[in-house]
Amino acid sequence: MSDWREITGGVTAPKGYRAAGITAGLKPSGLPDLALIVSDVDAIAAGVFTTSYVRAACVDYCRERLQKKASARAILVNAGQANAATGEQGWQDALTSAKALAEALQISPDSILLASTGVIGRRILMEPLLAGIPKLVESASETGSDLAAQAIVTTDLVTKSIALETIIDDRPVRVGGIAKGSGMIHPNMATMLSFVTCDAVVSTSLWQEMLSRAADKSFNQITVDGDTSTNDTLIALANGQSRTSAITEMGANAEKLEAMLTAVCQHLAKAIARDGEGATCLLEVQVTGAPDDKGARQIAKTIVGSSLVKSAIFGRDPNWGRIAGAAGRAGVQFDQANLRIQLGDFLMMENGQPLPFDRSAASAYMKQAAGGAYLKDDTVLISVSVGNGNGKGIAWGCDLSYDYVKINAEYTT
Amino acid sequence: MSDWREITGGVTAPKGYRAAGITAGLKPSGLPDLALIVSDVDAIAAGVFTTSYVRAACVDYCRERLQKKASARAILVNAGQANAATGEQGWQDALTSAKALAEALQISPDSILLASTGVIGRRILMEPLLAGIPKLVESASETGSDLAAQAIVTTDLVTKSIALETIIDDRPVRVGGIAKGSGMIHPNMATMLSFVTCDAVVSTSLWQEMLSRAADKSFNQITVDGDTSTNDTLIALANGQSRTSAITEMGANAEKLEAMLTAVCQHLAKAIARDGEGATCLLEVQVTGAPDDKGARQIAKTIVGSSLVKSAIFGRDPNWGRIAGAAGRAGVQFDQANLRIQLGDFLMMENGQPLPFDRSAASAYMKQAAGGAYLKDDTVLISVSVGNGNGKGIAWGCDLSYDYVKINAEYTT
Incomplete structure (x- = not known):
């Protein structure tokens, strides 16, 4: 409340x-x-x-x-x-x-x-x-x-x-x-x-x-x-x-x-x-378990800003390896054996181990978030835990679409 | 030699x-x-x-x-x-x-x-x-x-x-x-x-x-x-x-x-x-006048990695304001009154002041660098000076094209 x-x-x-x-x-x-x-x-x-x-x-x-x-x-x-x-x-x-x-x-x-x-x-x-x-x-x-x-x-x-x-x-x-x-x-x-x-x-x-x-x-x-x-x-x-x-x-x-x-x-x-350029959905990344809030926010922002993660979201591809990759390069130290990655309700990695999941259902979850039919529910949620720390943070972004390139390439000249 | x-x-x-x-x-x-x-x-x-x-x-x-x-x-x-x-x-x-x-x-x-x-x-x-x-x-x-x-x-x-x-x-x-x-x-x-x-x-x-x-x-x-x-x-x-x-x-x-x-x-x-994903040219950014080489390399890498700069290059748009913007956010301190920006032979900013230049000729310079006709000369060169320091550095990248998004979005699912 x-x-x-x-x-x-x-x-x-x-x-x-x-x-x-x-x-x-x-x-x-x-x-x-x-x-x-x-x-x-x-x-x-x-x-x-x-x-x-x-x-x-x-x-x-x-x-x-x-x-x-x-x-x-x-x-x-x-x-x-x-x-x-x-x-x-x-x-x-x-x-x-x-x-x-x-x-x-x-x-x-x-x-x-x-x-x-x-x-x-x-x-x-x-x-x-x-x-x-x-x-x-x-x-x-x-x-x-x-x-x-x-x-x-x-x-x-x-x-x-x-x-x-x-x-x-x-x-x-x-x-x-x-x-x-x-x-x-x-x-x-x-x-x-x-x-x-x-x-x-x-x-x-x-x-x-x-x-x-x-x-x-x-x-x-x-x-x-x-x-x-x-x-x-x-x-x-x-x-x-x-x-x-x-x-x-x-x-x-x-x-x-x-x-x-x-x-x-x-x-x-x-x-x-x-309202990001060319965006078709809102991307929310929640990070928990980091050493402190600042570190958690940094990891969240790195994931939400990754061109590869953003392209995958645009393609509705549940490509969790890119999320792991972006988390790892955020400059915040953690043990990859503690990594946990969830997309919507789909758990994709736990304790640093890949898990089997329903790829087409995960893709459907992301498709549902596309603008249009679900205007009030246009959010793709990624939850990441990197350890047992108390640090937590959220970042927001959008997917990377053809329209982003179009908007930014086809100008003045 | x-x-x-x-x-x-x-x-x-x-x-x-x-x-x-x-x-x-x-x-x-x-x-x-x-x-x-x-x-x-x-x-x-x-x-x-x-x-x-x-x-x-x-x-x-x-x-x-x-x-x-x-x-x-x-x-x-x-x-x-x-x-x-x-x-x-x-x-x-x-x-x-x-x-x-x-x-x-x-x-x-x-x-x-x-x-x-x-x-x-x-x-x-x-x-x-x-x-x-x-x-x-x-x-x-x-x-x-x-x-x-x-x-x-x-x-x-x-x-x-x-x-x-x-x-x-x-x-x-x-x-x-x-x-x-x-x-x-x-x-x-x-x-x-x-x-x-x-x-x-x-x-x-x-x-x-x-x-x-x-x-x-x-x-x-x-x-x-x-x-x-x-x-x-x-x-x-x-x-x-x-x-x-x-x-x-x-x-x-x-x-x-x-x-x-x-x-x-x-x-x-x-x-x-x-050979970057979807690239149509090689982008080379040379930075001089920084406090040290490390700072110069950092500015060069920030410019070459800017999605906005990369999109502009793809569109062959001599959009120097984005180059200035990327230089400024690189985390290396400099006085913007010393900023100098050149694209190929076209000087676009000096002493922090915008200069008039031939937009269509600058765009033509970039078009010439596109792959195909000029395979040996596929480089778009950006030269930036940020002051009077001795630091210099170079970074290389490529433009951001529709194909980058295509390659990274249209997969598995």
Whole structure:
């Protein structure tokens, strides 16, 4: 039983937030491409960003901002140009964008956070962006989450959104989130972006800790193609508008909040994996028995990212040897005599020994998970145990299909 | 100018080696599947093996053997079953194989090294293997390298073989090698295998050092699909039959030998990358300006292994943003303001700034590299500089095509 319930409203479900999404003219497609999330009052702000040494200007901008002051009022997101690998000019464009939004909102520029997604190496189209900002601010509303979610996608097939509610001090506390991405979805397109809002009363340092842990169990555990983007950004705001007692250290209330935050991040992360380029199913890998959680997560992520495992899943081939192979090369030490591998309900290896199993039934299990008939049950589950340790972890991904190659090969030229 | 010349003869080019390849009945296809390399006298033996924690029995066997005694007389290789993830029985099968070959050769079992390639999770078919060994030993000859090279392949499109000769103390010294593999070529099939023979007079510890360094600059720098195999094996024998003065420490002769050994390993490694599953070209990534060689090699290998880069190359799309993205996530720190990216002769980024370039000419350069018309010139070259350091490194791979997915998805079921 969870301590929370799902509600509607996305990032505008928590109290004191408005959002907007408009077409400013940044995407060639003419679809919505500029999004805003704004808190009525200063919100504490925590962020997790790409670890790449080639980063978008907006990532450097947010990092610098949050280091100086861990709070924010608004997040501006443009889709169409990633503003990554754009040199000094990209940095100036970021500053100009923040300044323009601050003026329109009549707040200080240091209360603005930025995110970009789109083609790497291309500057933001500044003219339409600047022209669009007044309209964007004007249209921000307490029901604007869906419009914002639409404006941040690139070639995602669906938008990703969720909101959860729990009770702390007899008062509702809410966490809402939107996200875009599925690896680097579109040729030249970058980035996983996710924005989480919350009305909890929580201390800055605890909020950042919670977000980092939640990211480790969600966004950091998905992979579509192994390519870390230049723009990966996860920002979580908490504006205190639920007016409960302040959560300043770990305890029952803090655990409740962190569990809900983690659930929001996991929902969005799984939605991204499910929408992976060319994917026909969601792949979930659960690992137990590792020396620690970190090791278990690492093994799970290696299996879920293996091109050979992903190809086999696409072919609905119960090829457990590849799962064993991927587990072994994850860089986490274990004794292969303890290896146990299960696909759905089919046990394929135990104590390091191959077991006989019904190949056609195992293949049928995977076929059932293919999109279409079983939209609610599109998950292929792989369970692996590597020993007697207490470490456990989960990772999510998708299969590797012809369409992945098609999407990524047949572009520009 | 190299200090060596290319000669014929593969692993039987160096003095004092015989080889054989026969059809024992291990592969369903009925193609040759059992290979032998034998030295007339005890040869010092160095090995480099998979780092996976899920390993084939033959890998554990060779490691244990070489730890006890760094010399060998013969290498037995079976293709068809990987003997990986086969538990205790797999280990017993390895011992039985070695014992049978030792009896046929009338030498001690601890002078035998073993390698297997094929389906993970399947035991070697021991009956045909044991029945084939006498015939194998009988047919071993000083011109048997090509037969051995044929018997170790699985679904490789071509065999991989080379021999080089240099002069030390006015006497010819030769290194020969054969290899198989292209990642995990065939569904369920594992492994990169390579065997190098040499008639140099060299000390055991120096030979192992040279082999490890050569592997770092060759086999450890290729990737087809990022999946480290359970069976990866590189064994190098040196039997002293060139009868030069002994090479026991680094110096002119040692450098000459190591350069030739490295050239043999690089030739075989590139041959494997070129024969990658579904590959239409060889991809070479040269990195300079890194803090050290290790970092440069790491960046090169990350770029050459990026699914997005590989897909773009397949589509002949000069999508340099993905190259920048992959360089940035390689885990090696650099300042993106120093990044320089070149594709063939086309400079695309310098000092972290995107440059204009002729997209269609760049695409034409890549098309020219496609197999067929330009068989001798099938290489797409990417040059990246990340700063002013002295570190440099090269990695090799191939593009990601529809056929990769086809080969790996459409199997057994």
